[in-house]
Amino acid sequence: xxxxxxxxxxDAARQRHVIFYYVGYFSQHIVGAMADALKLRLExxxxxxxxxxxxxxxxxxxxxxxxxYSDDALTPPDLDNHEVRHGSVCIGIDNDHYYLLCAxxxxxxxxxxxxxxxxxxxxxxxxxxxxxxxxxLRSESPVDSKGAGVGFLTxxxxxxxPLEFEFVPMPGEPDRVMFYIKAII
Amino acid sequence: xxxxxxxATPTSPEVDFRFSQHVLSLKGExxxxxxxxxxxDVISQVRSWLASCQGQHIVVNVALAYFNSSSTxxxxxxxxxxxxxxxxxxxxxxxxxxxxxxxxxxxxxxxLRDDFGALDFHDHALSGV
Numbered sequence: 001x002x003x004x005x006x007x008x009x010x011d012a013a014r015q016r017h018v019i020f021y022y023v024g025y026f027s028q029h030i031v032g033a034m035a036d037a038l039k040l041r042l043e044x045x046x047x048x049x050x051x052x053x054x055x056x057x058x059x060x061x062x063x064x065x066x067x068x069y070s071d072d073a074l075t076p077p078d079l080d081n082h083e084v085r086h087g088s089v090c091i092g093i094d095n096d097h098y099y100l101l102c103a104x105x106x107x108x109x110x111x112x113x114x115x116x117x118x119x120x121x122x123x124x125x126x127x128x129x130x131x132x133x134x135x136x137l138r139s140e141s142p143v144d145s146k147g148a149g150v151g152f153l154t155x156x157x158x159x160x161x162p163l164e165f166e167f168v169p170m171p172g173e174p175d176r177v178m179f180y181i182k183a184i185i
Numbered sequence: 186x187x188x189x190x191x192x193a194t195p196t197s198p199e200v201d202f203r204f205s206q207h208v209l210s211l212k213g214e215x216x217x218x219x220x221x222x223x224x225x226d227v228i229s230q231v232r233s234w235l236a237s238c239q240g241q242h243i244v245v246n247v248a249l250a251y252f253n254s255s256s257t258x259x260x261x262x263x264x265x266x267x268x269x270x271x272x273x274x275x276x277x278x279x280x281x282x283x284x285x286x287x288x289x290x291x292x293x294x295x296x297l298r299d300d301f302g303a304l305d306f307h308d309h310a311l312s313g314v
Contacts, residue, residue, distance in 0.1 A: 028196065028217070028218035031196075031218075032194075032195045032196045035195070035196070035216075036195065049284070049286040049287070050286055050287070050288065053251070053286075053287060053289065056251065057251070057253070057289070060216050060251075060253050061253065061254060064216070064218065064253065064255075067218060080219055080222070081218055081219045081222050082218070083218070130292075134296065136258075137257065137258055137261050137296070138261070138300075150254040150255075150257065150258060151254045151255070153254070154253075154254040154257075157289075158289075
């Protein structure tokens with residue numbers, strides 16, 4: 001029985017052209033190991049260099065966002081290095097384009113500020129995104145950011161379509177929502 | 186001042202800053218968990234060394250195959266320090282290496298060239314990196 005369930009799971013992933021999926025804890029070591037696995041997979045696939053680099057770049061930004069910002073943390077919240085937090089990431093092919101999806105829980109009251117960061121990027125042209133990226137590089141980091149505040153701009157720059165995102169209620173957890181973000185390369 | 190050497194890891198670059206020879210090289214990939222933490226000591230050593238440089242020729246070699254967004258921001262500060270040294274009467278040559286297909290790193294190099302006009306900037310496109 002268990003074999004049949006596993007076969008169903010593998011078949012479902014194959015039919016949906018999922019090439020990479022991980023759910024669990026994210027640390028820098030784990031992200032480095034996944035990055036190795038992904039690089040190998042992309043090299044073997046014969047994908048063009050620029051596409052490969054964009055996919056890899058978006059993967060690292062998403063995975064490190066989970067390390068820094070997921071609300072499901074094993075490490076103390078005030079730590080800013082050697083963090084371990086929970087989330088998931090999925091890479092697949094749809095309509096001849098690679099996509100990346102990632103998910104992690106966040107506090108409900110952070111949803112609005114995330115929405116304000118990502119929503120404007122969705123209507124910007126590539127030139128406008130590059131301009132905003134240049135400005136962000138030269139500005140001081142926002143106080144609530146452990147990175148440069150340019151992570152979403154980097155994803156938007158590497159994507160061929162506007163970034164998609166959602167906040168989904170979590171059963172029995174009114175103060176948290178599941179944050180999903182998707183980039184089509 | 187002692188030379189600074191930090192070996193590469195899978196997610197952080199080799200830092201080979203030979204202050205004694207005025208040749209500073211960065212090579213590899215840069216996506217440490219906390220770029221500010223990784224580079225803060227590097228940048229402070231560079232700044233204090235640069236403060237002692239007068240009329241020197243300094244060569245900076247950068248061959249980074251990939252850097253994440255937070256590294257990008259910190260690297261920008263590093264190049265700002267080199268640019269200031271160049272404005273103070275040193276000659277700072279920046280050799281910027283990238284894969285010929287890598288538009289992102291090419292464009293970041295162009296940003297540096299545009300913003301930090303005192304640097305003697307040389308773009309080097311390599312094939313099949």
